[in-house]
Amino acid sequence: MDVSDLRVALFTGNYNYVRDGANQALNRLVARLLSRGAAVRIYSPTVAKPAFPATGDLIGVPAVPIPGRAEYRFPLGIGPRKRADMRRFAPNIVHVASPDILGHAALSVARRRNLPVVASVHTRFETYPRYYGLAFLEPVVEALLRRFYRRCDAIFAPSESMAQVLREQRMSFDVGIWSRGVERDIFTPDRRDPAWRQSLGLRDDVPVIGFVGRLVMEKGLDVFSDAIDHVTARGVPHQVLIVGEGPAREWFAQRLPEAVFAGFQMGADLGRAVASMDMLFNPSVTETFGNVTLEAMAAGVPVVAARATGSENLVQDGVTGRLVRPGAIDRFADALTAYCTDEAARAAAGAAGRRVSERYGWDQVNDALIAAYLRVVRARAAGGRPPVRSRRPDRL
Template sequence: MDVTELRVALFTGNYNYVRDGANQALNRLVGYLLRQGAAVRIYSPRTETPAFASVGKVVGVPAIPLPGRGEYRAPIMIPPRVKKDIAAFDPTIFHVASPEILGHRAVSLARAHGRPVVASVHTRFETYPRYYGLAFLEPLMLATLRRFYRRCDAIVAPSESMAQLLRDQRMSYDVGIWTRGVDVEIFNPDRRSMVWRRSIGIADDEVVIAFIGRLVMEKGLDVFSDAVDQLARRGVRHRVLVIGAGPAREWFERRLPDAVFVGFQKGEDLGRAAASADMLFNPSVTETFGNVTLEAMAVGLPVVAARATGSESLVIDGVTGRLIQPGGVAAFADALQHYCENADTRRAVGEDGRRASARYGWDRVNQELVDTYLRIARQRAMGGRAPRLGPNP
């Protein structure tokens, strides 16, 4: 079997109705598969107002707004009409990208049809409850995720640190890597614009600490704010630039009244905004990779990040940035202060990060997943059995 014989059925809770790193990676993957001659069909909730034009043929599935996060939609079933479409498409492999009802039903359908399943892991869902006062639910979340992933033939993580965590959590016996890439045409130091900085009220001699990403509490907005407060109390001169949008924006604006909020940016505008900062501060522990971390490295910024999955595989502590124990507000402030007060160090660390980011090309990383598809499909064709690690949901 080669790539032209692949027929991939992709199931995801969000393919293009809210823009995030996960669904942009999935769209890039589909584009790569189609260019290589594979057939792809996407099954996902649809909307009349998508965040961006999607790649490939999308078949809509019923969904309802997610409680408390209405911008996202929760698939509720695979109806008969969609099952007929799947049967007519006759996939050689199922790819499930989110462990909710749609993903569970897709795995059950794949088992019924004798088709292998690869699952991609995009976020640490088990950490979410702690940001909403429900930390006691984490063991239940872990058990539910383990049951889901163990019914798949293989799972892929976007970083080695996340893959090792999945092994430690006993999520699967077959854990591979599908990392992420960066578009160096968009993300490079030449995008830096002092004119743009001045247009949003930032002086040329001000050192800019950037937050880039969706404005949701699970991104560590509280830790970010507390560390910035410490800088202010120490008298460290800086400006905060917030690039992104989300339901917690109002909270973040109240918490950081002197920050500059430029809202959601994309494409070349995002590249310009990132390159026009002086460092990235990413305290989140929920990412499995950290697209914004890689993009910041590509534009030549030092990165101060939580020592967590994703960041650990990208940032070399003391070389391309600093890795700090999650929640370590004082240590985060120390690292930020060092970069704020040492321009030569900022430039040297940023250049090391730019060089390190050069090895992350999209075609290369997507081919790694294609290789996993082919390996799993060949194993099944040679008589390999579906995982027998739990009953169907």
């Protein structure tokens, strides 16, 4: 079997209606598949004004706004007409990108038709409850995820650290890596723009601590703001630049009234914003890769990040940035203070990060996943099947 023989049905809860790292990675994957002659059909919720044009043939599925997060859509399943469309398309592999109702429905249809299924893991959903005062639900969410992923032929994490977490959680017997790339023509030190900084009220002679991402609590906004308070209390000169939008923007702005909010940025504008920072602070523990971390490194910006999945495979502690135990406010403040007060250290870490980022190209990482598609399809054709689900889904 060759790549041109692949017929991929991709199911995801968000393909292009809200921009994030996960759906941009999926669009780049589809573009690579199409460029190599494969056929692809995408099934996902759609909206009248998506965040960006979809790559490939996108089929809308029924969905409703998520309460409290209306910008996101909750898919309600496939439905008879979409199932008929899927039959006509006749995929030979199914890729599910979110363990929601749509993903479960796609998995069930695939199992009935004896189609191989792969799943990509884009976020640590089991960690979300802790940000909403529901930490006791984490074991329940983890068990539900385990039940879902074990029905797949293989699952793919974006980093080795996340893959190891999935193995330790006993999510699957077959855990592979689908890494992420970076657009080095956009994220480069050459995009640094002192005039743009000045237009926002950011001084040339004061180091800027940056945040990039959706403004939601699960990105660690509380940890970020607490650490900034500690840096301020130490009398360390600094300014804060926030790049992104989201439902927690008002809370964040009240929490950090001196910060500069640049809003949502994309493309060359995002590259300029990242390169114009002096360091990136990424305290999130929900990431499975950390696209913003890699983008900052490509822009020659040192990174202070939580020692968590994703970032710990990108950041070399003491070389390209600093890794800090999640939630350790004083330690985060120590790392930020060190970079704020040592321009040479910032420059050295940024240059080292730039060199590391050169290992990550989109074509290479997507070709690796496509090769895994072919392996899974061949294994199923040879009679292989995912393990039968036991009566105790929490145990292997």
